[in-house]
Amino acid sequence: MSPNYLLKRLLMIVYTLFIVSLVVFAITQVLPADAAVMMLGENATDQALEALRQQMGLNDPVWLQYLHWLGGVLHGDFGQSLRTGQPVGPAMLQALGRSLLLAVLSIALMLALAIPLGVLAAIRRGKLADMIVSLISYAGVSLPEFVTATLAVLFVADWAKLLPPTGYVPLTENFLDGLAHLVLPVCVVSIILIAHVSRMVRSELVDVLHTDYIRAARLKGLSTSRVLFGHALRNALLPTITVVALDVGYLLGGIIVVEEIFALPGIGRQLIVAIQTRDLPAIQAGVLLMAATYSIVNFAADILYAWLDKRIQYD
Amino acid sequence: MIELLKRLLRTPQGAVGLILVVIVFIVVVFGPWLAPRDPEAMSILARYKGPSANFLLGTDQYGRDILSRLLIGARSTVTMAVFATLAGTFAGAFIGTVSAFLGGRADEFIMRTIDAIMAIPNLLFALLIVNLLGSSSINALVAVAVAFAPGMARITRSVALAVRKQDYVSAAIARGESSRYIILREMLPNVVAPIVVEATIRVSFAVMLFATLSFLGLGAQPPATEWGLMVSEARQYMHLSAGILIWPSLAIAIVAIGFNLLGDGLRDALNPRTGG
Numbered sequence: 030m031s032p033n034y035l036l037k038r039l040l041m042i043v044y045t046l047f048i049v050s051l052v053v054f055a056i057t058q059v060l061p062a063d064a065a066v067m068m069l070g071e072n073a074t075d076q077a078l079e080a081l082r083q084q085m086g087l088n089d090p091v092w093l094q095y096l097h098w099l100g101g102v103l104h105g106d107f108g109q110s111l112r113t114g115q116p117v118g119p120a121m122l123q124a125l126g127r128s129l130l131l132a133v134l135s136i137a138l139m140l141a142l143a144i145p146l147g148v149l150a151a152i153r154r155g156k157l158a159d160m161i162v163s164l165i166s167y168a169g170v171s172l173p174e175f176v177t178a179t180l181a182v183l184f185v186a187d188w189a190k191l192l193p194p195t196g197y198v199p200l201t202e203n204f205l206d207g208l209a210h211l212v213l214p215v216c217v218v219s220i221i222l223i224a225h226v227s228r229m230v231r232s233e234l235v236d237v238l239h240t241d242y243i244r245a246a247r248l249k250g251l252s253t254s255r256v257l258f259g260h261a262l263r264n265a266l267l268p269t270i271t272v273v274a275l276d277v278g279y280l281l282g283g284i285i286v287v288e289e290i291f292a293l294p295g296i297g298r299q300l301i302v303a304i305q306t307r308d309l310p311a312i313q314a315g316v317l318l319m320a321a322t323y324s325i326v327n328f329a330a331d332i333l334y335a336w337l338d339k340r341i342q343y344d
Numbered sequence: 345m346i347e348l349l350k351r352l353l354r355t356p357q358g359a360v361g362l363i364l365v366v367i368v369f370i371v372v373v374f375g376p377w378l379a380p381r382d383p384e385a386m387s388i389l390a391r392y393k394g395p396s397a398n399f400l401l402g403t404d405q406y407g408r409d410i411l412s413r414l415l416i417g418a419r420s421t422v423t424m425a426v427f428a429t430l431a432g433t434f435a436g437a438f439i440g441t442v443s444a445f446l447g448g449r450a451d452e453f454i455m456r457t458i459d460a461i462m463a464i465p466n467l468l469f470a471l472l473i474v475n476l477l478g479s480s481s482i483n484a485l486v487a488v489a490v491a492f493a494p495g496m497a498r499i500t501r502s503v504a505l506a507v508r509k510q511d512y513v514s515a516a517i518a519r520g521e522s523s524r525y526i527i528l529r530e531m532l533p534n535v536v537a538p539i540v541v542e543a544t545i546r547v548s549f550a551v552m553l554f555a556t557l558s559f560l561g562l563g564a565q566p567p568a569t570e571w572g573l574m575v576s577e578a579r580q581y582m583h584l585s586a587g588i589l590i591w592p593s594l595a596i597a598i599v600a601i602g603f604n605l606l607g608d609g610l611r612d613a614l615n616p617r618t619g620g
Contacts, residue, residue, distance in 0.1 A: 041456065041459070044456060044460060045459065045460040045463050046460075046463075047460075048457055048460035048461060049460060049461070049463055049464060052461060052464070053464075053472070056472050056473070056476050059476055167601050167604060167605065168597070168601065170548075170600070170604060171548060171552075171596075171597045171598075171600035171601040171604055172593070172596075172597050172600070173552035173553075173555055173556050173559075173572075173596065173600075174556070175555070175556055175559045175560075175572070175575065175576075176555075176575060176593040176596060176597070179575060179578075179579055179582070179589060179593070180589070180590070180593060183582050183583075183586060183589060187582075187583060278462065278463070278465050278466070279465065279466070281465045281468070282465035282466055282467035282468060283467075285465070285467055285468060285471070286467070286556060286559075286560070289560065300468065300471075301471075301560065304471055304472070304475045307475075312472070316464060316468060316472070319463075319464065319465060319468060320463035320464055323463045323465070324463050
C-alpha cells in the first residue's frame with residue numbers, strides 16, 4: 030500500500046463530504062421553511078423577523094449562505110437548532126455515539142452468526158442444512174425493519190414479557206437494564222445483514238473450495254478442517270470485508286427506523302424529528318455525520334483489505 | 345424467451361419466484377374484483393375479529409375486511425415499487441452508459457460523485473426527497489427512484505465496461521462492423537441481462553422502502569390501503585388483535601421474497617456458465 034493510495038483515499042473522503050454537503054444544503058435550501066419565522070414564532074413583528082434574517086444572513090445569496098455554513102462546519106460549528114435553540118453539533122454527536130453502540134453490537138452479532146451459517150451452508154452445499162440457511166436468508170432480506178421490529182415488540186416484549194418493549198437506559202447508568210433495552214434493536218438491525226452476509230460467505234467459500242490451491246491442499250493429505258480453516262476460509266472472508274463495509278450504508282438506514290420504533294435517542298431518531306419539524310441545521314448536521322461515518326468505515330475496510338491481501342498492489 | 349422460461353423453471357428459486365410474482369401480478373390487476381368486501385366499509389360491531397367464513401383474514405380496528413384491503417392495497421404498494429424501480433433503473437442506466445461512453449476524466453468525475461452520493465443511506469435520501477416534495481404516494485415514488493439511480497448507474501457502468509472488453513466485441517470491431525451494430529447487437533443484449541437481474545431484486549427493496557416511507561408517515565396517507573401504512577396503523581391496536589399487524593407484514597414479505605427469488609433465478613438462467 031503506497032502513501033499515494035492512502036492520500037487518494039483520504040481525498041476521496043473529503044470529496045464525498047463536499048458533495049454530500051452540497052446535496053444536503055441544496056435539498057434543505059429548497060424546503061419551504063423560513064428559519065426566522067421558526068425561531069421567533071408566527072406572531073413576530075416584521076421588523077424583528079427582518080432583523081433576524083439580516084443577522085442570520087438569510088438575505089444573502091445562496092452560495093454565500095453555503096460558504097458561511099461550510100465555514101462553520103469546518104470549525105465544528107453546525108449552527109443552532111431551529112427547534113431547541115441549542116447548538117446542533119454536540120447534540121448530534123451524542124446521538125451518533127448511541128447509534129454507533131447499536132451499530133457495533135449489530136455488526137458483532139451479525140459476524141458471530143453470519144460466518145458460521147455461511148460456512149455451514151457452503152460445506153453442506155445442496156444438502157438440507159444449505160437449504161435451511163438459504164430459506165432463512167431469503168426470509169431475512171424480505172422483511173423490512175419496521176415489520177420485524179413491530180413483530181418483535183409484540184411477541185417478545187408484550188406477549189412473552191421477556192424484554193422491555195421500548196426506551197433507552199444509558200449503559201453507564203444501569204448496565205444490565207441498558208443492555209436489556211438494546212437486545213431487541215440489535216437483533217432487528219442485524220437480521221437483514223445476517224441474511225445478506227451469510228449468503229456472501231457461502232458463495233465466496235463455494236468458489237474458493239473449487240480453486241486449484243484448495244485441491245492441491247487436499248491432495249497433499251491435509252485434513253478437511255485444516256483445508257477449511259487454514260486455507261479456504263481466510264480467502265473467502267476477504268471479500269466479505271468490503272461487503273460488510275458497504276452494508277454499513279444499509280445499516281445506517283435501518284437504524285433510523287429501528288431507533289424510531291424502539292424510542293432510542295440516536296442519530297436516526299434525531300434526524301426523523303429534524304425532518305418532521307424542518308429543523309434545517311439539524312438535518313444538515315445529521316446527514317453529514319451519517320455520510321462521514323459511512324466514508325470512514327469504507328476507508329478503514331479498504332485499508333484492512335489491502336493490508337490482509339498481500340496480492341493486491343495499490344497505487 | 346421460451347428457452348429462458350424453461351431454464352428459469354429448472355432452478356428452484358426461479359420456479360418459486362416466478363409463481364409468487366405471477367400471483368402478485370394477478371392480485372395487482374384483478375385485486376378489486378377478487379376482493380370479497382368493500383375495503384372501506386366500517387362496522388363497529390365487527391372490529392378486531394379473527395379469521396372467519398365472513399372475513400377470511402379477520403377485521404381491523406374499524407371492522408374493515410383485512411383481506412379486501414390487502415388485495416386492493418397490492419396496487420398501491422407493488423405498482424409503485426415496480427414503477428419506482430423502472431424509473432430509477434432507466435435514470436441510472438442512462439447515467440452509467442454515458443459515463444462509460446465518455447470514459448477518462450469525465451467518467452472518473454461522474455463515478456466519484458455517484459460514490460459520494462451513495463454515502464447517504466437510501467432510506468435517508470428518500471426521506472429527504474419526500475420531505476422536500478411533500479408526503480404523498482407519487483412523491484414517495486420519485487424519492488425511491490432518485491435513491492435507486494446512483495446504484496443502478498454504477499452497476500450499468502461496470503457491466504458496460506466489462507462487456508466492451510470482451511473478445512466478441514473486439515472480434516466485431518476487427519470484422520469492421522459498424523458502431524451501431526456493435527452497440528445494438530453485441531453489447532446491448534449482454535448489458536441488459538445483468539441490469540434486469542439487478543432491477544428485479546431491487547423491486548423487493550423498493551416494496552420495503554416504499555412501505556417504510558408510508559410507515560413513517562411520509563408515503564401513502566390514511567385511509568389508503570398501502571401495506572406499510574396498514575402496519576403503521578395496526579401498531580396502536582396490535583394488543584387487541586395481532587392479525588391486523590401480521591397479515592400486511594406477511595404480504596410485504598411474500599412480495600419481497602418473490603422478487604428476490606425471481607431475480608436470483610434469472611441470474612442463474614441468464615448466465616450460461618451456471619444456468620441449465
